[in-house]
Amino acid sequence: MNYQIIKDEAVLRAFIDWLPVLEEGEVYYVSLLARSKYADVIKSDKQQLKRFTSRKEDLYNKIWQLECPIGAYTQKGEPIPQEALAIYITPNPRSMYDAMFSSLVSLAKTIQHKNMSANPHQEVMNEIQKSKGRSCFVDFDFDYKGENFGEELKRNIYERVGNTAKVQFVETRGGYHVLIDPVSVEAPFKKHWYQRITELPYVDQAGDQLIPIPGCxxxxxxxxxx
Incomplete structure (x- = not known):
């Protein structure tokens, strides 16, 4: 038996289609984690199992390739259970050019401090994750899933950005991610929309974040x- 990363191919492909078309020098950053809050056997909150960058057209196959035999992912020699897995993506593209520059700085500091145990590949991947290209979305993470909260949340969001704003809601295990195109926010709301949304109940984090991948x-x- 293999780990199941993709749970619904159609949902995943629809999400990939929705993602912005990448421009020159841009990629998506993806991370597969094992999380203790999903399985008690995981000792650390987030153990990173795999991470990679991808073009939009390669994304489905690269996620599919993560479905290796059960037991191939381990923590201290013990197999990681299926229920611990969660996969995330940065919906805002990453800039490889910016990452190259910041990686040079990071690697130079590593040499300066004589950090002999540093992993250059991991240093570069860290910089890619941080190197946002375009701000296609501002992401608000709501950590709550009460009855009718989804409909209430939609109403509250559109009251703060306008009915014509481009908003995408993602239902997750513990709540909702709300992705808003800042350019599309209607003129009367431009000055205060971000602050007004962060003042809503149950906002956990906001900004440029990783989100769980729909269909996975x-x-x-x-x-x-x-």
Whole structure:
């Protein structure tokens, strides 16, 4: 048996289609984690199992390739269970050019401090993750899933950005991610929309974040676009 990363091919492909078309020098950053809050056997909160960059057209196959035999992912020699897995992506593209520059700085500091145990590959991957290209979305993470909260959340968001704003809601295991195109926010709301949304109940984090990938596993749950 293999780990199941993709739970619904159609949902995943629809999400990939929704992602912005990449420009020259841009990639998506993807991370597969094992999380203790989904399985008690995981000792650290987030153990990174795999991470990679991808062009939009390669994304489905690269995720599919993560479905290796159960037991291939381990923590201290013990197999990681299926229910611990969750896979995330940066919906804002990463700039490889900016990452090259910041990687040079990071690697130079590593040499300066004589950090002999440093892993140059991991240093570069860290810089890619941090190197946002375009701000296609501002992401608000709501850590709550009460009854009718989804409909209430939609109403509250559109009251703060306008009915014509481009907003995408993602239902996750523990709540919702709300992705808003800042350019599309209607003129009357331009000055205060961000602050007004962060003042809503249950906002955990906001900005340029990783989100669980719809159509894939998140601790036994499958995130979906709403």
């Amino acid at each position: 596993t998140q601790g036994g749950f499958m995130p979906v676009l709403l």
